[in-house]
Amino acid sequence: MISESKKLALHKRMQDLGLFEKDLKESFIRSSGAGGQKVNKTATCVQLKHLPTGLEVKCQISRTQADNRFFARRILCEKYEAEVLKQKTQANQAAYKIKKQKRRRSRRTKQKMVEDKRKWSQKKKLRSKINLGGK
Secondary structure (H helix, E strand, O other): OOOHHHHHHHHHHHHHHOOOHHHEEEEEEOOOOOOOHHHHHOOOEEEEEEOOOOEEEEEOOOOOHHHHHHHHHHHHHHHHHHHOOOOOOHHHHHHHHHHHHHOOOOHHHHHHHHHHHHHHHHHHHHHOOOOOOOO
16 A cells, blocks of 8 residues: 555656646556466556657556556656656666676776785785794
């Protein structure tokens, strides 16, 4: 169940972005996945289409239609910010961070890293105990 404060916050966010209920086409589809017979009998999946921009969203996160309506509008707001307003959303930033982490290092960076490792190994060798031939 979604609280009234969250619903009001979403409604305000939609107004700030210029997304109005009159511009949305909402339809309901039968969900798929876990839920058994209940899912097969009721249409809980929500499909939203923003007519001016053509953005489409499908949502079947929850088993209740009311919750899915809320989540679909929230996802539509995020998609609108990302695609139409070209703002960096948290999801985009997280994806960029992962992409950057997986990117290969440049040749110069690799050389510099190896040089630093050699310097550190030389320093560590100087710290070792000196063997005077005894025990």
